[in-house]
Amino acid sequence: MAINLEKISAILQNFVSSTNDVQGAALVTPDGLPLAATLPGGMDEERVSAMSAAMLSLGERIGGELARGSIDRIYVEGNTGYGILTSCSEDAVFLVLASQAAKQGLLLLEIKRAVTELKTLLQ
Amino acid sequence: MEIMRLVVTGPVGAGKSTFIRTISEIEVVDTDRRATDETADLKSSTTVAFDFGRLQFGPDTALHLYGTPGQARFDFMWDILIRKAHAYIMLVAAHRPHEFRYSRRMLAFMRQRSDAPVILGLTHMDLDKAWSQKDILLALGYVKGSQQPPVIVVNPTDQQSTTRAILTLVQYYFTILQAAPHPQVYEASQPCS
Amino acid sequence: MAITGHLAEFSLAEIFQFLEQGHKTGLLTITPLPEPTDHHTSRSHYIWFQQGRITTAANRSDGRGLVTLIDKRGWLGSHAAGRLLKSCDLSTPAGLCFKSQGILEADQLRMLFYIQVMQQVCALFALEDGWFHFDSSQKTPLSEATGLSAPALDVTLSGLRALKNWTVLEEKLPDPNAALISMIDGKPTLKLKQAEWQVWEFTDGRTSLKEIAKHLQLSVRQIQQIAFRLIVVSLLEEVPILKPVSTPQPPLISSQPPKAAAAEATPSPAKKLPPSSPETVNATREPVSQSFLNNLMGFLKNQA
Incomplete structure (x- = not known):
């Protein structure tokens, strides 16, 4: 079945505009190609996708070799914000960029909801 | 522990991951993912971060091998890996002339970020469509009069062949080191004034 | 052959x-x-x-x-x-x-x-x-x-100038984010057109094709095509622009309470990761010792 990219894009857009302090989101393939993205200006979709894939694959390696199990989430915390990678299905990775002001608990909850929604579209 | 870091780079499908898997004594840390781009025509999976292999040859001495992804969208990984490399080998498939220009760009990228010694490893030289070594160098931009890197024909699936390639690279690093002392060594020997 | x-x-x-x-x-x-x-x-x-x-x-x-x-x-x-x-x-x-x-x-x-x-x-x-x-x-x-x-290059220049449909060369065109450097000493001796000269003037290794397009008020596609012509006649080569992996934002000290700003200025070393320095080439690469290399070469020779 064809993946409904339009719907996926709509979910991302909605997620970015309706969640407080979220600056961007992208859904990418595990080999680093963009499926859909809503990113802050100046960020290159292809580059963001490739970086997400590289990060997730390394995370999964760490999970495996250092006995952390399968990876749900990778968290990058900088002094101006967060980058959070969530495994979405076998075929996609969900990246969220949020500002420093974001409330983490709330953010994770929103991500969880978006991922559930995205998963049904990716099946 | 003293470690030498070597990078194996080159376009998609040149044989980088295979090379590292063949020579490494440990199970290679790979970051392969199923390919969904045009790479899929060539092979089913592709490296997205790096491959890592190791050769330990003494109690405190080891060779670390890093393989880069081939696609330009992972150029940040090229950047990360090349900066720490003592030397690197660029693998080029001799029978795919359409990749020569891409290889040339890759070399320019690496050279801009690192002055580490480089050698060229030509793969698939046994195929009918393979170009000659001389012609490949020319197509990669090494014209008459320019300094040419050492070139070795390599079969990434063959253990002896990959070992010879690594030996060539290490020997080349050695001669370069002999010819021009590293600036850091030179600075260290300067008296403080 | x-x-x-x-x-x-x-x-x-x-x-x-x-x-x-x-x-x-x-x-x-x-x-x-x-x-x-x-x-x-x-x-x-x-x-x-x-x-x-x-x-x-x-x-x-x-x-x-x-x-x-x-x-x-x-x-x-x-x-x-x-x-x-x-x-x-x-x-x-x-x-x-x-x-x-x-x-x-x-x-x-x-x-x-x-x-x-x-x-x-x-x-x-x-x-x-x-x-x-x-x-x-x-x-x-x-x-x-x-x-x-x-010279074959004269024919290439004329041929590519007249070319209307560039789809075949699409993936060979230089990256819009790359810059150009000269491959020759001095000025080109080939007869260039005005736009080609203008692009030639930007061979500084710093200005991206996108920026050149803006300066010359031409489309990025046009600049890519001109650059490609000059590359295949061996005048230019494209080089990636050396840029830091991330451009850290300057902290907005004025908008922060003084306490936070002070804390920001003196990060505890344990918590903060040292920033990598993408600008310095080979900063982290120490040469390998002679004895290491001798041992390694001996080891590899035994294996090969």
């Missing part, structure tokens, strides 16, 4: 650059794909090189291309060129023979060469695909030669 391949993979411009830089002598055959079904159209095109220069070109292999061109002009009366050719010495190009006998003027030779090479070869840049074959054992046939020759 013969070199073969498909134009879709190794473009005509790249072949010419390769043959010029390698000072190659031989015959380049181009067969368009899919092959023309029309029987009046010749199947292949032939271009002869000598020391990297194009000496002549024809769309027939019987050695009668030049005399046919002369006949078409009607300069010598019908079929006279072929007869006259027979009286020519077999060691000089046909064109020079005609000239020394006073049959053709230098101007006429130049015109013939222009039609042979510039017109016929330039049209080949528009081929979507084709099969190429370079045979270095074939010398320029004297019956096709005017005695004139042109």
